[in-house]
Amino acid sequence: MIKLEGVWKSFPGQQNPAVKELSMEVPAGEVCVLVGPSGCGKTTTMKMINRLIEPTAGMIYVNGRDTAALDPIKLRLDIGYVIQEIGLFPHMTVAENIATVPREKRWPADRIRARVEELLELVGLDPGIFYHRKPADLSGGQRQRVGVARALAADPPILLMDEPFGAVDPITRAHLQNEFLRLQEQMHKTIIFVTHDIDEAIKMGDRIAVMRAGELVQYDTPERLLSAPADDFVSTLVGRNRSIKRLHLIKVRDVVRSDVPVVRPGSSLEEVKSALQVCNPPVIMVADKQNRLQGVISPDEVLYRDRAASAAEMLHTVESVIEEGATLNDALSTMLNCGERYVAVLNKRRELQGVITFSYLLELMKEDAA
Numbered sequence: 241m242i243k244l245e246g247v248w249k250s251f252p253g254q255q256n257p258a259v260k261e262l263s264m265e266v267p268a269g270e271v272c273v274l275v276g277p278s279g280c281g282k283t284t285t286m287k288m289i290n291r292l293i294e295p296t297a298g299m300i301y302v303n304g305r306d307t308a309a310l311d312p313i314k315l316r317l318d319i320g321y322v323i324q325e326i327g328l329f330p331h332m333t334v335a336e337n338i339a340t341v342p343r344e345k346r347w348p349a350d351r352i353r354a355r356v357e358e359l360l361e362l363v364g365l366d367p368g369i370f371y372h373r374k375p376a377d378l379s380g381g382q383r384q385r386v387g388v389a390r391a392l393a394a395d396p397p398i399l400l401m402d403e404p405f406g407a408v409d410p411i412t413r414a415h416l417q418n419e420f421l422r423l424q425e426q427m428h429k430t431i432i433f434v435t436h437d438i439d440e441a442i443k444m445g446d447r448i449a450v451m452r453a454g455e456l457v458q459y460d461t462p463e464r465l466l467s468a469p470a471d472d473f474v475s476t477l478v479g480r481n482r483s484i485k486r487l488h489l490i491k492v493r494d495v496v497r498s499d500v501p502v503v504r505p506g507s508s509l510e511e512v513k514s515a516l517q518v519c520n521p522p523v524i525m526v527a528d529k530q531n532r533l534q535g536v537i538s539p540d541e542v543l544y545r546d547r548a549a550s551a552a553e554m555l556h557t558v559e560s561v562i563e564e565g566a567t568l569n570d571a572l573s574t575m576l577n578c579g580e581r582y583v584a585v586l587n588k589r590r591e592l593q594g595v596i597t598f599s600y601l602l603e604l605m606k607e608d609a610a
């Protein structure tokens with residue numbers, strides 16, 4: 241969707257180029273985060289894509305078309321832009337700000353009005369309250385929402401967002417991030433998102449481009465960035481707690497072990513004992529014929545039972561369960577909250593998928609640290 245090939249930018253009077261030999265591709269529907277220290281060329285890169293800045297050398301393609309050959313004004317109408325420091329026009333109302341691009345596109349007034357109201361709802365601002373307000377009468381978080389609404393106004397397939405949630409407190413920021421991720425699940429826009437904050441990058445990005453002094457240091461998935469940082473600069477950037485951060489990225493479904501012993505409620509003591517010998521599990525799962533979890537049996541439980549006991553008599557209920565779409569971090573907190581060394585993994589239909597044990601989790605984290 242967006243492709244940069246050997247792009248350079250040198251500003252007159254500057255000793256070092258702001259962007260050097262930058263090549264990268266952003267697939268349609270993905271969020272690519274540009275992250276790196278102040279002055280490393282993030283904003284410059286972004287502005288070259290919508291031609292607010294002309295590259296000194298190299299090619300930029302949008303949707304397969306060389307942007308140098310396109311009319312920059314028309315190009316910009318199809319690329320939503322959330323400007324660093326928000327950049328709302330102070331003399332215009334919220335509604336007029338949001339309507340900027342639709343007005344340029346000469347939409348009829350009633351369509352613009354309907355779209356502005358729809359967008360205000362979408363970003364969580366009541367049109368009845370905010371439609372006629374001026375930017376000066378908004379909080380920082382509200383201004384950021386208006387900035388995002390303005391970029392989305394004409395429903396462009398591409399969004400460039402330059403520190404869109406930069407100027408707000410951490411709680412508001414987390415809230416805006418979550419809302420935006422939810423929106424993106426439906427919108428599937430191709431997004432370039434700039435931030436200073438590596439945690440924001442890991443949370444928001446399908447891919448992350450780490451830049452330093454105008455150069456691309458590593459372009460990878462958040463997962464790869466954490467597990468295989470390209471150099472010291474990247475490992476310092478992602479920080480010391482990479483194993484912990486990585487727990488947030490790994491989905492239980494991708495690592496769940498299904499080789500755990502499962503018995504039926506009607507299984508005999510002998511069957512339970514032989515299940516225990518298979519792999520010395522912290523517990524044995526008991527599931528019915530439809531594979532729905534009935535409970536667990538702890539290994540101690542079988543020691544004092546007479547031969548006639550069935551699994552149904554030995555099982556106790558399980559609180560340590562998790563849905564397979566959750567993250568390993570959720571799995572760990574469930575174990576800690578329940579005081580157990582395992583968590584049973586269920587799918588949406590509540591069918592047993594397997595188990596994550598504490599020792600297995602440690603193994604996974606060790607692999608990561610290696």
Ligand SMILES: Nc1ncnc2c1ncn2[C@@H]1O[C@H](COP(=O)(O)OP(=O)(O)OP(=O)(O)O)[C@@H](O)[C@H]1O
Nearest residue numbers: 251252254258277278279280281282283284285436
């Ligand atoms: N119009 C300009 N004229 C001269 N130099 C410029 C111009 N715009 C940017 N630069 C320089 O280019 C380099 C990259 O700037 P850029 O704004 O792209 O950085 P950034 O990564 O967005 O930084 P920040 O995180 O602080 O926003 C900086 O050294 C900056 O001073």
Ligand SMILES: [Mg+2]
Nearest residue numbers: 282283284324
């Ligand atoms: Mg910038």
